[in-house]
Amino acid sequence: MTRTSQLTLTSTVWLVALRRVEPGDVMTFRDATHRRQWFEQRLEPLMDRLFGTALRLTRNPDDAEDIVAEAVVRAWARLDKLRDPERFDAWLFHILTNTFISEWRRQQSRPRAAADSDTASPDAIDADGFTLFQQLHQPFLLWWGSLEDQFFNSLLQEELQEALDTLPDPYRVAIVLVEVQGYTYEEVSGLLGIPLGTVRSRLNRARSLLQKRLWQQARDAGMAAGHADKGGQKP
Amino acid sequence: MSPRDLNCEEVIERLFDYLDRELDHQQTADIEWHLSRCRDCFTRAEFEKRLRARVAASGTVKAPPRLYRRIVSLLDRFDDDEPGMSR
Numbered sequence: 480m481t482r483t484s485q486l487t488l489t490s491t492v493w494l495v496a497l498r499r500v501e502p503g504d505v506m507t508f509r510d511a512t513h514r515r516q517w518f519e520q521r522l523e524p525l526m527d528r529l530f531g532t533a534l535r536l537t538r539n540p541d542d543a544e545d546i547v548a549e550a551v552v553r554a555w556a557r558l559d560k561l562r563d564p565e566r567f568d569a570w571l572f573h574i575l576t577n578t579f580i581s582e583w584r585r586q587q588s589r590p591r592a593a594a595d596s597d598t599a600s601p602d603a604i605d606a607d608g609f610t611l612f613q614q615l616h617q618p619f620l621l622w623w624g625s626l627e628d629q630f631f632n633s634l635l636q637e638e639l640q641e642a643l644d645t646l647p648d649p650y651r652v653a654i655v656l657v658e659v660q661g662y663t664y665e666e667v668s669g670l671l672g673i674p675l676g677t678v679r680s681r682l683n684r685a686r687s688l689l690q691k692r693l694w695q696q697a698r699d700a701g702m703a704a705g706h707a708d709k710g711g712q713k714p
Numbered sequence: 715m716s717p718r719d720l721n722c723e724e725v726i727e728r729l730f731d732y733l734d735r736e737l738d739h740q741q742t743a744d745i746e747w748h749l750s751r752c753r754d755c756f757t758r759a760e761f762e763k764r765l766r767a768r769v770a771a772s773g774t775v776k777a778p779p780r781l782y783r784r785i786v787s788l789l790d791r792f793d794d795d796e797p798g799m800s801r
Contacts, residue, residue, distance in 0.1 A: 511793065519786075526782055531775035544781045551785050552792060612761045627761050631768070640772050657734055658766055659773035664736055686730070690765075 518555060521567050529575060535655045536579045538644045546582065550575040572660060580670060583652070608683075611690035615702075630697055642692040650685035657682060715740060717747030725755050733759070733766055 508514035529550070533543035554574050561570055615626040643651060656662045656670065664682075668675045694702075718740075725748045731737050732745045749756045 515789070515793070518789075522785075523782070526777040527774050530777035530781060532773045534775050535773055540778075544778070544784070547777070547781060548785055548788060552788050555789055555792060611765070612758050616757065616761070627757075627764075631764055634768065636768070636772060639768055640775075643769070643772060654769065655773070658769045664734070682730070682734075689769075 514558065518558060522551060522571075525568060525571065529571070532572065532655070532659055533575060533579065535640070535643060535659055536576075536583075536652060538651075542582075546575065546579050550578040553578060576656065576660065576662075576670060583648070609687045609691040609694070611694050614694050626702070630702065633697070633700060633702075634693070638696050639693070642689055642696060645692055646685055646688055649681055650688060653678060653681040654685040654689065715743060717743045720744050720748045722748075722752060722755055725749070725752070726758065729755075729759060729762060733762055
């Protein structure tokens with residue numbers, strides 16, 4: 480079976496499942512055309528954020544497209560349940576997150592090779608409280624500006640995305656939910672079904688590991704030389 | 715509500731809770747009071763804020779046009795099969 484036909488089959492399965500949703504009376508529209516226009520007008524400006532968020536969560540463009548498509552159709556099927564139209568964006572992103580988490584859990588429950596690093600216990604990875612700031616910060620001015628500025632000016636968005644994508648799943652998901660999507664720790668705890676303390680420890684490790692990766696990238700790009708060369712200090 | 719004095723170690727320990735808006739009003743005021751008076755902690759906080767903003771920006775990526783077309787097609791199919799949803 481080709482990937483396209485698999486996707487079509489999958490889409491058909493959940494389209495059938497979604498039709499069982501009973502209608503509510505909260506959102507009202509003049510007619511079906513008005514309902515559809517209202518939905519599409521709000522959806523279209525969110526597409527880049529929906530796709531980007533799904534891509535950070537899944538790391539895979541095809542999977543990200545599947546998650547977004549599924550989430551949007553779920554939202555369309557439940558539109559009558561949306562109580563506050565002003566909350567459409569947050570509501571849609573919440574559906575996206577839940578769609579991803581359901582799929583992620585399904586994948587995690589499948590048997591995998593023992594060597595798969597993403598399924599290794601997240602607590603087994605030592606990120607040792609690394610901070611990028613400690614590597615870059617110097618308590619004096621350099622004639623070309625601070626190393627922090629140099630770091631941010633040379634950091635490409637692609638490099639950051641690459642560093643995020645190398646994080647093991649539990650860390651990446653935690654940091655994306657909090658820093659990209661803006662969920663509270665308690666909400667993440669509820670969404671992932673893990674204790675609050677685990678959310679905190681995963682976030683701490685995610686940040687340390689991310690900063691370590693970014694530092695490695697910066698060093699590869701020559702930042703180490705700048706950091707070591709303190710001769711640039713203002714007289 | 716007057717802010718309480720915190721030392722640098724306490725501030726750095728709670729910095730991400732502060733940036734993630736996990737602190738209550740009193741705790742937030744305590745951190746902000748310290749940041750307004752301590753250059754080192756302020757610089758660290760600004761660094762983490764900038765990095766956090768870059769991470770947040772990574773959640774916006776140009777969606778392929780085919781994705782929107784696929785969604786429109788799925789919505790059409792959904793509407794066609796759902797009584798009362800056809801336009």
